[in-house]
Amino acid sequence: MAVSITDYNLEYRCSTDDAWYTCAVVLDHVNHHLRVKFRDFVQSFYDEVFSVANFSTHSEIEQFLLRFRPVSKPVEDYECSRIIQGMLVCAIYRNKNEALYFDAVVDAVRYKAHKPEECLCSYLLCWQHGPGNGNVTKSTIEDICLITDGPIHPKLIEFANLMKQQLKGTFVQSQVFGSVGHSSHVGSSAELSDHDIDMGGVKTTDRHHYIMLENLEKDLCPLLMMDFIHEHTSITAESYVFPSLLAETYARGAIMVDSTTKLKRIYDFINNPNHVITSFSGR
Ligand SMILES: [Zn+2]
Numbered sequence: 001m002a003v004s005i006t007d008y009n010l011e012y013r014c015s016t017d018d019a020w021y022t023c024a025v026v027l028d029h030v031n032h033h034l035r036v037k038f039r040d041f042v043q044s045f046y047d048e049v050f051s052v053a054n055f056s057t058h059s060e061i062e063q064f065l066l067r068f069r070p071v072s073k074p075v076e077d078y079e080c081s082r083i084i085q086g087m088l089v090c091a092i093y094r095n096k097n098e099a100l101y102f103d104a105v106v107d108a109v110r111y112k113a114h115k116p117e118e119c120l121c122s123y124l125l126c127w128q129h130g131p132g133n134g135n136v137t138k139s140t141i142e143d144i145c146l147i148t149d150g151p152i153h154p155k156l157i158e159f160a161n162l163m164k165q166q167l168k169g170t171f172v173q174s175q176v177f178g179s180v181g182h183s184s185h186v187g188s189s190a191e192l193s194d195h196d197i198d199m200g201g202v203k204t205t206d207r208h209h210y211i212m213l214e215n216l217e218k219d220l221c222p223l224l225m226m227d228f229i230h231e232h233t234s235i236t237a238e239s240y241v242f243p244s245l246l247a248e249t250y251a252r253g254a255i256m257v258d259s260t261t262k263l264k265r266i267y268d269f270i271n272n273p274n275h276v277i278t279s280f281s282g283r
Contacts, residue, residue, distance in 0.1 A: 008039040010153055011090070011101075013067040015048070018130050019100035020090055022071055025155045032166075034159045052159075052166045061163050068156055072101075072145035078116035080141050083123060085109055091125055092143040093132045101145070102130035209263040210256040211270070218244055218251045229255060233269050235262045 007024035014021055022039040032052040037044070055061050072090040075082060083089065087106045092099045104125035114120040119141040126136045152160075225239040241253040257263050 003037055005039075008037075009071055011069050011071050012036050012038075012048075015067075017100065019102055020072070021101070025068075025153060025159075027155045027158055032162050034155070050159075052162050055163045056167070058164070058167065061160055061167075065152060065156060065160060068153065070148045070150035072147050074145050075141055077114075077119040077141060080119040080121050081111070082146065083109060083121075083141070083144060088128070088147060089125070090145045090147050091139055093127060093130055093137070095131045100130065102132065103128045103147070104132075104139075107136050209258070209260055210254045211263065211267055213253045213255065213270075214250065216241060216251045216253050218248075220251065220253070222253070225253065225255070229266060229269075233262075233265050235266060237262070237266060 003024040003026060008022050010023050010025060011020045012023040013019070024037045024039070026035040026037060027033075028035065034050045035044075036048040036050070038046050050064070055064065083106060085106050085108060089104055089106060090101050091104050093102045093104075104127045107124040107126045109124075110122045112120040112122075121141065123139045123141075123144060124136050125139050125144075127133050220241050222239040222241050225241070226237060229235060229237045229239065235257060238256040239253065240256070241251050244251040255266055257266065
């Protein structure tokens with residue numbers, strides 16, 4: 001996939017060595033892949049490719065986005081006074097035969113009188129990650145770049161949205177309510193008890209109104225079920241998944257609210273034939 005030189009406008013903190021590399025990103029809309037191309041290693045062999053399916057939580061997505069930023073800017077000799085103590089910079093760390101970019105905090109600055117065209121100052125850098133993590137070493141201006149702020153790259157936003165959509169999809173698919181149409185019923189009860197779990201048994205008090213659910217995944221988390229209901233109906237409902245016997249292949253649960261109006265809205269949502277809610281295993 002061809003990219004032009006101007007597309008190399010990002011810095012990527014590589015997962016292998018944790019160093020920053022100048023890169024371009026290419027989004028494959030068909031396969032939902034994000035390809036990271038390194039400016040200094042142009043053969044696609046070196047590309048890092050991420051699939052939407054690699055991410056399973058929002059925090060993983062956020063951590064991933066933090067590995068990108070706009071390319072840091074070199075500092076001209078006449079601008080040396082811009083580098084000040086306490087500043088976070090991106091600089092070359094020289095280690096054996098390697099010279100790679102890592103972040104460092106400027107620990108001290110030794111300014112010297114010099115002509116604008118040739119900086120003679122030196123800077124002590126405290127390395128924040130990589131092989132020199134925690135070390136303080138002396139650097140000169142040609143090894144130091146200024147970290148720049150900027151909006152998140154549009155391709156990364158697009159990829160993040162694809163990932164988030166996928167998470168939602170996973171959520172709908174895995175947080176199972178099962179075949180609610182036939183195996184659930186609606187009721188109201190002061191307490192949930194075995195008596196009330198009778199299929200079709202409808203109890204009414206003015207305190208609790210519930211929907212019984214069957215055919216749930218046994219490891220379904222009630223909190224996720226609650227989130228799911230809230231996301232789709234804006235109703236905060238108490239959710240329960242009851243312990244099931246080892247021999248049983250599914251679990252039963254209940255959704256409980258404090259008014260019949262809310263109950264009806266939830267009931268309409270889960271009984272809507274357009275909302276088929278299934279799990280990964282197909283339940
Ligand atoms: Zn200087």
